[in-house]
Amino acid sequence: MMAPMVWHRAVAGCVGLALVATLSGCSWHLETEPEAFRTPTALTVLRDHVAAAESAVEAAAPSSRDPLAVVEANAVPVRLAALGGVSPTSSPRPSGSLAVALEGAESAAAACMDAAGEDPIGGLCASVLLSHLAIDAEAQRNDWEMTAYLPEPPTLPPADSEVSADVLAQLALAHDRLRALYEVVAARSEGDSRKAALEASSAERQRVADLLAIEGVEDLTEPAYDVPADATALRDQNVAIAETYAALMVSAAPQDRVWLLNSALKAYRSALANGLAAAQIPALPGAVQPSPSPSAS
Numbered sequence: 001m002m003a004p005m006v007w008h009r010a011v012a013g014c015v016g017l018a019l020v021a022t023l024s025g026c027s028w029h030l031e032t033e034p035e036a037f038r039t040p041t042a043l044t045v046l047r048d049h050v051a052a053a054e055s056a057v058e059a060a061a062p063s064s065r066d067p068l069a070v071v072e073a074n075a076v077p078v079r080l081a082a083l084g085g086v087s088p089t090s091s092p093r094p095s096g097s098l099a100v101a102l103e104g105a106e107s108a109a110a111a112c113m114d115a116a117g118e119d120p121i122g123g124l125c126a127s128v129l130l131s132h133l134a135i136d137a138e139a140q141r142n143d144w145e146m147t148a149y150l151p152e153p154p155t156l157p158p159a160d161s162e163v164s165a166d167v168l169a170q171l172a173l174a175h176d177r178l179r180a181l182y183e184v185v186a187a188r189s190e191g192d193s194r195k196a197a198l199e200a201s202s203a204e205r206q207r208v209a210d211l212l213a214i215e216g217v218e219d220l221t222e223p224a225y226d227v228p229a230d231a232t233a234l235r236d237q238n239v240a241i242a243e244t245y246a247a248l249m250v251s252a253a254p255q256d257r258v259w260l261l262n263s264a265l266k267a268y269r270s271a272l273a274n275g276l277a278a279a280q281i282p283a284l285p286g287a288v289q290p291s292p293s294p295s296a297s
Contacts, residue, residue: 040089046125047083050109051087052086054079055080055086056096056104057101059101060096060098068139072098072102072135074283079284105132106132109125110125123250123252123286126257127250129261130249131282131284131285134264134269134278134285137269138277138281162252162255165215169212169217169220172207172220174240175207175208175211176208176222178204179204180224180227181228181233200270234274234275238270238274239268239280242265243285243286245260246260248286268281
């Protein structure tokens, strides 16, 4: 009856002493403390959700008959590079339709944009969302509401905007140049084309007036402009305005992201209506470089 008691006592001695030193006669020893489990930050979770959703888009695209599937599939690697890739701890998304995958990607990017606060990952997620929405607008290019200047969604800065009055003045000037171009196009057109150009010109005029009505915004508009005569002028000027808004968006304060995104999207839609191809929509509008936010890692 004594042998079992001696065996238990010997094991207990090794277990206790192994915490302070390596002893001969014991079968194991503890040299280092086990690494503590690191809980991912809220920003990391946001980024991981967006990356996993983008990966799901890439997986669903090859089996889709949607003509925009190739455009989205080609854009995903650029977005994933900027996001830092898919986390190995992310749960794999079930394969499904491209429409479902795109809905999930847009939802994840929007949630990230809204919840990221001051962190740059918010601007990156806004860029991802803008790309999806602009590519999707290709299928809606004949809907006049997609290009109309409407009160909602907001396309003007909020009261607490951090976009400077000087920048707003330059935006008003860009819109006034576009207004003048639409007027010239209307003068050279007939029928529905003339009507559409006149409506677009009126919308741009109202946009200019609204921007200039903001306190501190200087009126830089001119009586006349040197208007380009080539057939791609409307497309190119709308793209330039879209890129300007997108570049402001990716580095904007949180309260400015939504109106800048909406303004960029409206300009991209107008460009699509004037000849821009969906494949020409950037994977990351706003010239976001593929380097994820350090604070989101």
